[in-house]
C-alpha cells in the first residue's frame with residue numbers, strides 16, 4: 153500500500169490522549185451539499201478540544217430520493233430486468249469478464265478482493281492508500297451496455313464532479329479520482345456478476361448500497377486532508393465479526409450483536425487517534441441483512457454504536473433542520489424547536505413520521521448515558537435539540553457539562569412560556585402512506601383463535617403493524633403502504649379465512665406525543681374535539697401502552713390540516729396576557 157499523500161498544509165492534531173471522543177454523524181444531503189462547510193466550519197471547530205470521529209452516509213443531492221443509495225438500489229433492480237440482460241449466459245461473455253467475476257462475486261464486493269494484499273483484514277484508507285488496478289474492465293460481446301451500467305456512470309460522474317469541485321490539491325485530487333474510478337469499476341463488476349447468476353440476495357443488495365458510504369467517506373477524507381485536517385478513511389466491512397451461520401439467521405441481530413459491533417468498531421477507531429477517522433456508516437454483513445433488519449437511515453445506528461463503544465461525550469447528528477420541532481416545520485409554520493426531549497419521545501416521534509433520527513439510535517446511546525444532539529449544518533452555532541438520557545431533566549437545567557447547555561439557541565425561552573410548555577404535550581407528528589386493514593370475525597360464538605389467526609398471517613408475510621385497535625371479534629390495523637400489490641392481495645386472501653376484510657388506502661396516522669400526557673386530563677378530549685370541529689374524519693383511535701402517545705388514523709388528504717389544527721389547539725403557547733385556554737390540565 154503506497155503511503156497517503158500529505159498535503160503541505162496538513163495540521164498534526166495534538167489533542168490530549170485522555171480527551172473524550174465526540175462522534176459527529178453527517179447525513180447524505182449534508183455530505184452532498186455541504187462537505188466543504190463541514191470541514192471548514194464544523195470539524196475544524198471541534199478538533200482542538202475533542203477526539204473527533206466522523207460517520208458519513210452516502211451522498212445525496214437536494215433530496216434523499218435522488219441520492220446515491222437510491223441510485224444504487226435502482227442499479228440493483230436494473231440487474232434483474234430481463235430486457236437488460238447483455239446476452240443471457242456466461243457463454244456470451246469474453247474471458248475478461250469471466251476472470252473478473254470470481255472476485256466480484258465476493259459478498260463484500262470489490263474492496264474485499266483488494267484488501268487481500270493488506271496485512272490485516274481491517275481495511276483502512278487515506279486517499280491513495282490502495283494499490284490501483286484491482287479490477288478488470290468488463291466488455292460484452294453483445295456491445296450493448298445494460299442500464300445499470302448507465303446508473304453507475306451517473307454515480308461515477310457525480311462523485312468525480314464533487315471531488316473536482318472541492319479538493320484543491322492536485323495530488324490529493326488525482327488519488328481520489330483513481331479511488332472513485334476503481335470503486336465504480338468494482339461496483340460494475342459486482343452488478344455484472346449478480347446479473348450472471350440472475351439473483352440478488354438481501355446480502356448482495358446490502359453490499360451494493362455499501363458502495364455509497366465508501367465513496368462518500370473517501371471524498372470526505374480527501375476534503376478534510378485538503379483543508380489541513382489529518383483524517384483517515386475507515387471502511388467497516390471486515391471489522392464486525394460475524395459467522396456464516398449468523399448471517400442467515402434473522403434472530404441474531406439483537407443487543408449482543410450490537411454490543412459486538414460497538415466494541416469492534418470502537419477498537420478500530422481508537423487506533424486512528426490523533427487522526428480524525430472518517431467512518432462508513434454502512435457496517436457490512438449483518439445477520440438477516442442490514443436493509444431488512446435496520447432499514448434505511450442505518451448510519452445513525454452505526455454512529456450510536458460507535459459513540460457507545462468509545463464512551464463518547466456526545467453523539468452529534470447533523471441535519472438540515474435546527475433540531476426536533478413541535479411539528480414538522482415544513483408543514484406547520486408555527487412549530488417551535490424543542491431544546492431537550494426524552495429518548496422515549498424522540499423514538500416515538502421517529503416511528504410515527506418525524507424521521508429526524510433512525511428510531512434504533514436512541515436506545516444504544518442512552519443506555520450508556522450519552523446524550524444525542526441534533527444540529528443544523530447550515531446553522532452550526534445554535535444549540536439544536538438534545539435527546540437527554542435523563543428523561544426527567546428540566547428544560548432549563550443542563551446537568552451534564554458545558555456541551556449540553558443550550559447555547560445561542562435561536563428560540564428565546566421566556567419563563568412564562570417555559571412554564572406553559574411544561575404543561576403541554578411535546579409534539580405532534582404525521583405518518584403518511586398508510587393502509588388500514590380491518591377484519592371482522594365471521595364466527596358467531598367466542599373465538600379465542602381469531603387474533604392468533606390474524607397475526608399468524610401478518611407474521612408469515614413480515615407485515616409490521618404500526619397501530620392496532622381491537623375487540624374480541626373485530627380488529628383494525630394500520631400498516632405502511634409499502635407492500636407489493638401481489639403480496640398485499642395474498643395477505644388479504646389469507647386474512648379472509650378469519651372473517652370479512654376491508655382495506656382502506658390513502659390514510660395517515662396522526663400522533664400526539666409527550667411524556668407529560670401521562671399526568672394530563674383532557675388532552676385526548678381536546679385532540680378529538682379539535683379534529684371533529686375541523687371536519688376531520690377519524691378512522692381508528694389508539695393510545696400507546698406507554699401512555700406517551702395518542703394516535704388516530706385519518707384520511708391522508710386531511711393530514712396537513714389536522715397537523716396544524718392539533719398544533720394550534722394542543723401545542724401552541726398563548727401570547728403573554730392571553731386568557732381562556734381550554735385544557736389540557738396537569739394534576
Ligand SMILES: Nc1ncnc2c1ncn2[C@@H]1O[C@H](COP(=O)(O)OP(=O)(O)O)[C@@H](O)[C@H]1O
Nearest residue numbers: 179181471472473475476477479480482506508
Ligand atoms: N418534528 C420534526 N422536527 C424536525 N424535523 C421534522 C419533524 N418532522 C418531520 N421533519 C422533517 O424531517 C426532515 C429531517 O431533516 P433533513 O436533514 O432534511 O433530513 P434527511 O436526513 O432525510 O436529509 C426535515 O426536512 C423536516 O422537515
Ligand SMILES: N[C@@H](CC(=O)OP(=O)(O)O)C(=O)O
Nearest residue numbers: 179180209221448449450451
Ligand atoms: N445512505 C443510507 C443510510 C443513511 O443513513 O442515510 P441518511 O443518513 O442520509 O439518512 C440511506 O440512504 O438510507
